[in-house]
Amino acid sequence: MSIRATGxxxxxxxxVALDDVSVEIPTGSLTALLGPSGGxxxxxxxxxxxxxxxxxxxxxIAGEDHTTLxxxxxxxxxxxxxxxxxxxxxxxxxxxxxxxxxKRPKDEVKRRVDELLRLVHLEQFGDxxxxxxxxxxxxxxxxxxALAVEPKxxxxxxxxxxxxxxxxxxxxxxxxxxxxxxxxTTVFVTHDQEEAMDVADEIVVINNGVVEQxxxxxxxxxxxxxxxxxxxxxxxxxxxxxxxxxxxxxxFSEPDTGTVPATVVRLVRLGFEVKVDVVxxxxxxxxxxxxxxxxxxxxxxxxxxHLRALGAVSRPPARAH
Amino acid sequence: MFGAGLATMWLSLLxxxxxxxxxxxxQEDGAGAFWDAVTAPEAAAAIRLTVVxxxxxxxxxxxFGTLIAWxxxxxxxxxxxxxxxxxxxxxALPTIVAGLVLLALYGVGSPVGITLAYTRAGVVVALLFVxxxxxxxxxxxxxxxFDWEMEEAAASLGASRLTTFRRVVLPNLLPAISAxxxxxxxxAISEFGSTVLISGNLPFKTKVAAVHIYxxxxxxxxxxxxxxxxxxxxxxxxxxxxxxxxQRWAARRA
Numbered sequence: 001m002s003i004r005a006t007g008x009x010x011x012x013x014x015x016v017a018l019d020d021v022s023v024e025i026p027t028g029s030l031t032a033l034l035g036p037s038g039g040x041x042x043x044x045x046x047x048x049x050x051x052x053x054x055x056x057x058x059x060x061i062a063g064e065d066h067t068t069l070x071x072x073x074x075x076x077x078x079x080x081x082x083x084x085x086x087x088x089x090x091x092x093x094x095x096x097x098x099x100x101x102x103k104r105p106k107d108e109v110k111r112r113v114d115e116l117l118r119l120v121h122l123e124q125f126g127d128x129x130x131x132x133x134x135x136x137x138x139x140x141x142x143x144x145x146a147l148a149v150e151p152k153x154x155x156x157x158x159x160x161x162x163x164x165x166x167x168x169x170x171x172x173x174x175x176x177x178x179x180x181x182x183x184x185t186t187v188f189v190t191h192d193q194e195e196a197m198d199v200a201d202e203i204v205v206i207n208n209g210v211v212e213q214x215x216x217x218x219x220x221x222x223x224x225x226x227x228x229x230x231x232x233x234x235x236x237x238x239x240x241x242x243x244x245x246x247x248x249x250x251x252f253s254e255p256d257t258g259t260v261p262a263t264v265v266r267l268v269r270l271g272f273e274v275k276v277d278v279v280x281x282x283x284x285x286x287x288x289x290x291x292x293x294x295x296x297x298x299x300x301x302x303x304x305x306h307l308r309a310l311g312a313v314s315r316p317p318a319r320a321h
Numbered sequence: 322m323f324g325a326g327l328a329t330m331w332l333s334l335l336x337x338x339x340x341x342x343x344x345x346x347x348q349e350d351g352a353g354a355f356w357d358a359v360t361a362p363e364a365a366a367a368i369r370l371t372v373v374x375x376x377x378x379x380x381x382x383x384x385f386g387t388l389i390a391w392x393x394x395x396x397x398x399x400x401x402x403x404x405x406x407x408x409x410x411x412x413a414l415p416t417i418v419a420g421l422v423l424l425a426l427y428g429v430g431s432p433v434g435i436t437l438a439y440t441r442a443g444v445v446v447a448l449l450f451v452x453x454x455x456x457x458x459x460x461x462x463x464x465x466x467f468d469w470e471m472e473e474a475a476a477s478l479g480a481s482r483l484t485t486f487r488r489v490v491l492p493n494l495l496p497a498i499s500a501x502x503x504x505x506x507x508x509a510i511s512e513f514g515s516t517v518l519i520s521g522n523l524p525f526k527t528k529v530a531a532v533h534i535y536x537x538x539x540x541x542x543x544x545x546x547x548x549x550x551x552x553x554x555x556x557x558x559x560x561x562x563x564x565x566x567x568q569r570w571a572a573r574r575a
Contacts, residue, residue, distance in 0.1 A: 049477055050477075051473050051476070051477070070476070071473070071476040071477045072476055072477075072479050072480065072481060073479075074477070075479070076477060077477070078473070078474065078477040080470045080473070080474065082468070082470060084468060084470035084471050084473065084474040085471075086471055086474070086475075086489055087468070087471075087493060088489075088492040088493055088572065097475070097478055097480075097488075098478035098479055101478060101479045101480050101484060102479060142474075145474075145478070146477075146478070148478075149478060149479060
């Protein structure tokens with residue numbers, strides 16, 4: 001089901017967490033709210049869930065106004081960064097919680113819990129307590145618990161933030177596959193651009209309480225709306241005062257159309273990619289090359305080179321030909 | 322290994338050997354004498370009063386101790402730090418001073434118009450006064466460490482506030498409440514100083530077991546004193562073990 005936030009504003013004292021934010025999240029999508037810490041993305045998620053009340057604005061889920069509805073009646077699944085596992089209950093009872101609250105028949109609860117435990121690969125862990133699980137297992141349990149009540153939408157607040165890098169990578173692949181299986185509209189908050197690009201169909205970049213840009217990962221990467229989005233979504237460097245991606249710089253050994261002369265300062269080989277630090281006048285920048293390119297140009301500290309930003313050729317027509 | 326040995330020795334020297342000595346003393350004149358000592362009408366009345374009053378005090382503490390701890394952790398109000406400091410006062414005060422304070426307030430010619438002197442209600446109030454900190458101070462740290470996101474998780478799963486409290490918050494507090502209650506109860510059945518002034522120590526009416534034991538020793542009936550002491554010991558043990566079992570049972574079926 002779709003989610004629509006219209007003109008949502010939220011202040012905490014003097015701090016403006018969200019400033020007139022409007023976002024639309026289509027049914028069945030997997031959307032990332034991406035941005036730096038304190039940018040307002042978690043607040044937006046909590047407002048959608050009803051865990052926080054907006055000062056103004058409107059929240060609709062599946063076309064119905066949810067703005068003043070308490071969280072109990074929104075039927076959204078919420079997953080917390082630190083799992084919020086019910087410590088005194090076994091994994092099974094955690095997953096069954098929402099169904100037991102709804103007084104579903106015992107055999108139905110059992111069947112559904114078994115099914116969910118299989119889905120999150122915890123079928124042998126049903127009788128354990130949350131404290132006997134690893135972080136990744138706890139988060140999968142929390143996901144199963146949220147999915148148990150067949151929520152209209154799933155909201156995940158930095159779901160992998162408390163996990164170590166390897167588990168994080170595994171879980172996000174798993175989340176992607178799970179979403180392809182379950183198809184429930186899912187929104188997750190992250191400050192990790194790689195995670196957002198890897199998992200999401202659509203990314204909403206939020207910074208300083210406003211939405212900077214919305215779009216699919218490729219579009220945001222290739223056509224960022226502003227310098228903030230550009231620098232947040234990938235590596236950047238500066239040539240002639242303009243932000244460019246280090247892999248979008250062409251390197252020549254002889255002057256060419258639109259090139260500027262530069263000098264190599266240092267080469268760092270990172271496996272197949274080579275990071276080349278250069279100076280153009282008194283401006284320092286870096287260029288990302290493949291090992292093949294760097295070898296072909298026979299680069300070394302002090303080499304004179306000529307740089308051009310990709311796509312810059314046609315732009316200054318005065319210098320063309 | 323060494324640590325365990327040292328702990329056992331320490332516990333034996335301070336607790337087990339003296340307790341064993343009391344139990345030994347109680348049965349020295351035979352089972353008959355023991356039975357006579359504890360079923361003597363005055364002794365039985367004192368034991369009954371002490372145990373019943375202690376149960377009442379324990380129950381009141383479960384509710385109000387938890388409530389005070391809750392308010393201290395979750396609410397912000399003016400004078401919170403003063404209340405925070407006051408909680409421990411009954412514990413820090415010499416109990417006889419507590420008795421004096423209560424006598425001044427609720428004694429004959431009470432300035433607030435409530436006279437509890439020489440009544441069983443007075444005994445209960447004195448016990449409540451000295452046992453106040455136990456549940457508060459055991460529950461408070463658990464609430465401070467409490468993962469309140471559990472509440473939000475329960476809410477988003479559809480649980481009302483009451484259901485959340487009953488099914489999520491309370492089960493997580495239960496071990497602390499139970500431990501605090503056990504301490505409060507144990508303190509209440511052994512209390513002497515705070516009750517001795519306000520109760521007037523009327524036999525069959527307001528004399529508590531500890532005062533009765535003291536009276537028996539004063540009249541050179543050491544065996545009688547030891548017999549009543551043994552009964553208190555058994556009651557305390559039963560309650561401590563019982564609460565522990567209750568807590569385990571609750572944890573299993575939460």
